[in-house]
Amino acid sequence: MSQVLGKPQPQDEDDAEEEEEEDELVGLADYGDGPDSSDADPDSGTEEGVLDFSDPFSTEVKPRILLMGLRRSGKSSIQKVVFHKMSPNETLFLESTNKICREDVSNSSFVNFQIWDFPGQIDFFDPTFDYEMIFRGTGALIFVIDSQNSGIEKAFLFDVVSKIYIATDSTPVDMQTYELCCDMIDVVIDISCIYGLKEDGAGTPYDKESTAIIKLNNTTVLYLKEVTKFLALVCFVREESFERKGLIDYNFHCFRKAIHEVFEVRMKVVKSRKVQNRLQKKKRATPNGTPRVLL
Numbered sequence: 312m313s314q315v316l317g318k319p320q321p322q323d324e325d326d327a328e329e330e331e332e333e334d335e336l337v338g339l340a341d342y343g344d345g346p347d348s349s350d351a352d353p354d355s356g357t358e359e360g361v362l363d364f365s366d367p368f369s370t371e372v373k374p375r376i377l378l379m380g381l382r383r384s385g386k387s388s389i390q391k392v393v394f395h396k397m398s399p400n401e402t403l404f405l406e407s408t409n410k411i412c413r414e415d416v417s418n419s420s421f422v423n424f425q426i427w428d429f430p431g432q433i434d435f436f437d438p439t440f441d442y443e444m445i446f447r448g449t450g451a452l453i454f455v456i457d458s459q460n461s462g463i464e465k466a467f468l469f470d471v472v473s474k475i476y477i478a479t480d481s482t483p484v485d486m487q488t489y490e491l492c493c494d495m496i497d498v499v500i501d502i503s504c505i506y507g508l509k510e511d512g513a514g515t516p517y518d519k520e521s522t523a524i525i526k527l528n529n530t531t532v533l534y535l536k537e538v539t540k541f542l543a544l545v546c547f548v549r550e551e552s553f554e555r556k557g558l559i560d561y562n563f564h565c566f567r568k569a570i571h572e573v574f575e576v577r578m579k580v581v582k583s584r585k586v587q588n589r590l591q592k593k594k595r596a597t598p599n600g601t602p603r604v605l606l
C-alpha cells in the first residue's frame with residue numbers, strides 16, 4: 312500500500328507493523344490509496360525482484376494475478392483498461408513493457424491483490440525462475456437469490472470500482488447485459504459522487520438507501536442496490552414482480568446481511584493472522600542472534 316503523505320511515520324518495526332495492520336483492516340472497509348505500481352527487477356535480488364510467492368513471514372498475503380503472454384498480446388492493455396479506466400483506444404499508444412511490473416490493487420474492499428506483468432520477451436520457462444503457478448477459482452459468492460419467486464431474471468454482485476462482477480446467478484451472462492449494468496454503475500456512482508452518497512440526484516431515483524431504478528422497457532426494470540460501500544447488487548427484474556417489490560427487498564436484505572457476515576469473518580481472520588505473524592517474529596531472534604525464547 313502506498314505511503315500516505317502527511318501521516319506521521321512509525322517509530323520502530325512494531326509500530327510500522329501495527330500501522331500496516333490498521334491500514335489493511337481499514338482497507339477492508341474503506342478505499343485505499345488506489346493502485347500502487349512498482350517495477351520489479353528480476354536480477355536485483357531485492358524483495359521486489361525475487362519471485363518468491365511464498366514468504367512464510369509475510370504479513371500481507373495477497374492473491375496474485377500473473378499476466379503472461381506473447382509480446383504485444385495485450386497484457387498491459389487489460390491492466391490499464393480494467394484498473395485505470397483507460398479507454399481501449401488509448402492502449403494503442405502503450406509502450407512495450409521491458410521489465411516485470413508489480414501492481415498492488417487495493418482500492419476496494421473486495422478486490423485486493425497484486426498484478427505481476429511479465430513482459431513478452433521474458434522467457435518464463437528459463438529454469439532460473441523459481442515460480443509456482445496456482446489457478447484458483449474466485450469462489451462464487453451469490454448465496455441463494457430466490458430468483459424464481461422474486462421475479463429476478465438476472466443478478467450480478469459488482470465491485471463498483473473495477474466493475475468486475477464478483478458473482479452472478481447460474482443463468483448465462485451476455486455482454487450486453489453486463490455492459491448495461493456497468494453503465495448504470497457509472498451513472499449512479501457519478502451521481503453519488505456529485506451529490507454525496509446518500510443524497511438524491513436531480514430527477515434520479517437514487518434514494519437514501521442507495522438504490523437506483525431504471526425502467527428498461529415494458530417488461531424489465533434494472534434495479535441497483537448498494538450492498539457495502541464497494542459492492543452493489545444489480546438485478547434485472549420483471550416489471551410485474553417489481554410492483555411487489557417487498558419480496559425482492561426482503562431477499563436483498565438477507566443477501567446483504569450474509570455479505571456483511573462474510574466481511575466480519577474475513578476481518579477476524581486477517582487480525583488473527585497478524586497476531587500470529589507478530590508472535591512468530593518475536594520468537595525468531597533478538598538483534599544479536601540470541602533466541603528470544605530459551606528452550
Ligand SMILES: Nc1nc2c(ncn2[C@@H]2O[C@H](COP(=O)(O)OP(=O)(O)OP(=O)(O)O)[C@@H](O)[C@H]2O)c(=O)[nH]1
Pocket residue numbers: 380381382383384385386387388389399401402403404405406407408409429430431432
Ligand atoms: N485489436 C486489438 N488490439 C489490442 C487488444 N489489446 C491490446 N491491443 C493492442 O495491442 C498492442 C499491444 O498491447 P500491450 O497491452 O502493450 O501488450 P503487452 O502484452 O503488454 O506487450 P508487451 O509489454 O510487449 O509484453 C497495443 O497497441 C494495444 O492497443 C485487443 O483486444 N484487440
